Amino acid sequence: MAYGSPERLEDVPAYYADIRGGRPIAPDNLEDLVARYRRLGIEDSNPLNAITEATRAALERELGLPVFTGMKHWNPRVSDAVEHALAAGAGTIVGLVLAPHYSRLSIGGYRRLLEDAVGERANVEFVDSWHDDAGFVDLLADRIRHTSSHVVFTAHSLPARILDEGDPYREELLETARLVAAAAKKDDWSFSFQSESPTGEPWLGPDILDHLGDLHERGVRDVLVCPIGFVSDHLEIRWDIDTEAQDRARELGLRLERIEMPNDEPRFVAVLAGIVRRALAVPSSA
Numbered sequence: 001m002a003y004g005s006p007e008r009l010e011d012v013p014a015y016y017a018d019i020r021g022g023r024p025i026a027p028d029n030l031e032d033l034v035a036r037y038r039r040l041g042i043e044d045s046n047p048l049n050a051i052t053e054a055t056r057a058a059l060e061r062e063l064g065l066p067v068f069t070g071m072k073h074w075n076p077r078v079s080d081a082v083e084h085a086l087a088a089g090a091g092t093i094v095g096l097v098l099a100p101h102y103s104r105l106s107i108g109g110y111r112r113l114l115e116d117a118v119g120e121r122a123n124v125e126f127v128d129s130w131h132d133d134a135g136f137v138d139l140l141a142d143r144i145r146h147t148s149s150h151v152v153f154t155a156h157s158l159p160a161r162i163l164d165e166g167d168p169y170r171e172e173l174l175e176t177a178r179l180v181a182a183a184a185k186k187d188d189w190s191f192s193f194q195s196e197s198p199t200g201e202p203w204l205g206p207d208i209l210d211h212l213g214d215l216h217e218r219g220v221r222d223v224l225v226c227p228i229g230f231v232s233d234h235l236e237i238r239w240d241i242d243t244e245a246q247d248r249a250r251e252l253g254l255r256l257e258r259i260e261m262p263n264d265e266p267r268f269v270a271v272l273a274g275i276v277r278r279a280l281a282v283p284s285s286a
């Protein structure tokens with residue numbers, strides 16, 4: 001399962017309405033979102049959905065099992081994926097999200113969509129979190145091992161109220177960051193959030209744009225951004241990091257680079273296959 005992305009520019013209003021789930025949308029926010037997608041050049045087709053499809057196809061080959069894509073906010077929906085899986089004769093469906101860290105607000109939402117769509121028609125093995133998967137940690141560690149820059153791990157922010165609800169999201173993110181830094185033998189690192197939305201309530205910080213300013217004040221001049229909460233090149237990477245954070249770094253006189261995202265590379269697909277095999281070998285009801 002994946003977040004999903006509008007296939008073309010004219011889909012953006014309906015896509016945003018889906019994300020907002022019926023809550024009102026400020027016209028300025030919609031205009032701003034359309035402008036961001038336009039700047040990324042998705043007039044007629046969107047590379048994110050192509051990456052998701054390439055990852056699906058590669059995982060299917062690696063596992064030798066049927067794999068279906070279900071998106072949270074665009075087509076094909078999670079419910080479409082479930083119908084395809086059931087039509088293919090599935091007795092057990094593994095639910096795996098292309099996002100490694102659990103929050104009730106993020107992964108919990110995918111879980112509800114999947115379980116509601118399946119009902120009593122098949123057994124569901126849902127993977128809540130794979131933030132400490134050894135293969136994933138090693139893959140990221142290899143991306144930062146050779147740098148002499150300060151490493152900034154990032155992930156999507158969420159409304160700060162999740163901390164009062166005992167949500168494990170932030171702790172899981174910090175654990176991934178610690179594991180990757182230890183595997184790469186790096187001490188010079190920090191963590192910041194990115195991609196906060198204008199929803200009118202406080203979100204988890206520090207935000208990367210402020211954090212870059214703090215790093216500059218501390219004398220840091222070279223930064224390598226290592227997004228750990230995302231796995232592919234999508235809006236939050238290509239706009240929020242490659243455009244917004246890059247502009248901020250330039251203003252400050254910082255040199256900013258980021259790691260290559262895993263996308264559909266074979267090593268990452270092997271990591272996903274390992275997670276699915278484990279979910280099938282040790283059913284959650286066992």
Ligand code: FEC
Nearest residue numbers: 003004005006019020048099106156197198199234235236
């Ligand atoms: O490339 C693309 O077209 C899609 C990129 C994309 C990914 C993504 C992942 C996550 N989000 C998470 C939480 C929230 C919350 C809100 C929210 C809003 C947006 C908007 C866009 C968007 N998100 Fe997203 N998210 C992506 C894109 N996200 C576009 C709406 C415009 C904006 O605010 O910029 C706030 C909803 C609200 O208004 O109430 C909360 C989390 C993830 C990582 C987990 C996952 O991938 O599912 C958490 C990719």
